[in-house]
Amino acid sequence: MKIKFQDLRVLDENLRSDLMNDLKESFEDGKYIAGDAVKNIENIFSEFFSSPEAVFTSSGTSALIICLQSLGVSSGDEVIIPAMSWISTAHIVRELGATPVFCDITDRLLIDLDILEALITDKTKVIIPVHFGGLSCDMNRLIDISHKYSLSIIEDCSQAFGNKYNGRRLGTFGEFGCFSLNPMKIFGALGEAGLIISQSRHETIRSKIYCGVDSEKKILSAGINHRGDNLQARFLKTIFKYKDMKEKKVKELWKLYNDNLSDKVQLIGEGEDFIPYCVNILIENRDYIEKILNDNEIETKKIHLPLMSDISIYSSCVKSDENAQKIKSKLLTLPLHQYLNSDDVLKICHIINREII
Numbered sequence: 228m229k230i231k232f233q234d235l236r237v238l239d240e241n242l243r244s245d246l247m248n249d250l251k252e253s254f255e256d257g258k259y260i261a262g263d264a265v266k267n268i269e270n271i272f273s274e275f276f277s278s279p280e281a282v283f284t285s286s287g288t289s290a291l292i293i294c295l296q297s298l299g300v301s302s303g304d305e306v307i308i309p310a311m312s313w314i315s316t317a318h319i320v321r322e323l324g325a326t327p328v329f330c331d332i333t334d335r336l337l338i339d340l341d342i343l344e345a346l347i348t349d350k351t352k353v354i355i356p357v358h359f360g361g362l363s364c365d366m367n368r369l370i371d372i373s374h375k376y377s378l379s380i381i382e383d384c385s386q387a388f389g390n391k392y393n394g395r396r397l398g399t400f401g402e403f404g405c406f407s408l409n410p411m412k413i414f415g416a417l418g419e420a421g422l423i424i425s426q427s428r429h430e431t432i433r434s435k436i437y438c439g440v441d442s443e444k445k446i447l448s449a450g451i452n453h454r455g456d457n458l459q460a461r462f463l464k465t466i467f468k469y470k471d472m473k474e475k476k477v478k479e480l481w482k483l484y485n486d487n488l489s490d491k492v493q494l495i496g497e498g499e500d501f502i503p504y505c506v507n508i509l510i511e512n513r514d515y516i517e518k519i520l521n522d523n524e525i526e527t528k529k530i531h532l533p534l535m536s537d538i539s540i541y542s543s544c545v546k547s548d549e550n551a552q553k554i555k556s557k558l559l560t561l562p563l564h565q566y567l568n569s570d571d572v573l574k575i576c577h578i579i580n581r582e583i584i
C-alpha cells in the first residue's frame with residue numbers, strides 16, 4: 228500500500244464531531260466574517276504566546292505582507308531573507324516594490340548568521356528569518372545583529388507554531404511573528420488562515436487587515452482584504468484543543484526516524500521538545516534513493532526546492548547561496564503525518580539505510 232507524504236483526513240471521531248458542530252453553529256448564527264469567533268481565536272493565541280497582540284489573517288502570506296507594510300517597506304528598500312523558504316517569503320518583498328537579498332543557509336536550513344552581516348547595506352530595512360521545518364534560528368545572535376544596524380525582524384514562523392528558542396515561543400522575538408495556519412501545517416485550519424503576533428498593541432496592523440478600514444469603519448488608507456474568517460477561526464479553536472495529540476504523534480515518528488536512520492543520513496532536527504513540521508534529510512545519492520522510495524510507493528518531496536535564489540525573476544538580486552546550492556542536490560523530505568505508522572517509518576529507514584552510499 229502507498230505510503231503518503233501527507234494525509235490531511237480527519238479520522239478522529241471526537242474531533243470530527245466537534246468540527247461538524249462548528250459548521251452547524253456557523254449555519255445557525257449566520258456570521259461568516261468579522262464575528263466573535265475571530266476575537267475568540269485571537270484571545271486564545273494572545274494567551275498562548277503571552278503576547279498583547281494576535282491578529283488573525285487570511286493566510287501566512289497576508290500576515291507577512293501586512294507586517295512589512297506596517298514597517299514602511301517600499302520601493303528602494305532591501306529585505307534580507309534566507310535563500311531557501313516557501314516562495315511567498317520572497318514574493319511579499321517584491322510585491323511591495325522592495326528587493327529581496329538572499330542570504331545563504333546552514334546545514335540546518337536556517338539563515339546563516341555568519342554570512343548575514345556582510346549583506347547589510349544602507350538600504351536594508353528588515354531581516355526575515357524563517358524557522359524552517361520547525362527549527363529555530365539563533366535568535367539571540369540575530370537580535371544582536373538587528374540592534375547593531377537598527378533593523379527590524381519579522382520571524383516567519385509558518386513552519387514552527389509552538390516551537391521554542393531558549394524556552395520562549397518562536398514569534399515573540401521579532402517586531403512580529405507571522406504564521407501560516409493552512410491545513411498542511413502541524414497546527415492548521417481546514418482552509419487558508421494565518422496569524423500575526425506582536426509584543427505591543429498594533430493599530431497599524433489592525434488598520435491594514437481589511438482594506439485600510441478601522442474597527443469604527445473609518446477609511447484610514449488604501450489597502451486590500453487580509454482578514455481571516457469566522458469559520459476557520461471556529462475550526463482552529465476546536466483543532467487547538469486536539470493539538471497536543473497530533474504533536475505527540477509527529478514527535479514520536481520523528482524520533483523513530485532519528486533512532487533508525489543510519490549515521491550516514493543527516494536528519495535535520497533536534498531534541499525532545501522540537502515539534503517537526505517535516506522530515507528533511509541530506510544524503511549524497513538523493514536522486515537514486517528518491518527513485519527507489521518512489522518505486523516502492525513511498526511518496527517524497529524536496530521542501531522547498533527550487534531555491535528562491537534560483538528563480539529567474541530574482542536573478543538580478545544580490546545573493547549569497549553557496550551552501551544552499553550544495554544542499555539542493557542532497558535534500559529529501561520524507562513522509563510525516565499522524566496516520567503514518569511505525570512500520571511505515573521502519574520500512575522507509577530500511578530502504579534508505581540499504582541504499583545510502
Ligand SMILES: Cc1ncc(COP(=O)(O)O)c(C=O)c1O
Pocket residue numbers: 286287288289312313315316357383385386406407408409420421
Ligand atoms: C516558510 C513559509 N512562509 C510563508 C508561507 C506562506 O503561508 P500561506 O500559504 O499560509 O500563505 C508558508 C506556507 O507554507 C511557509 O512555509
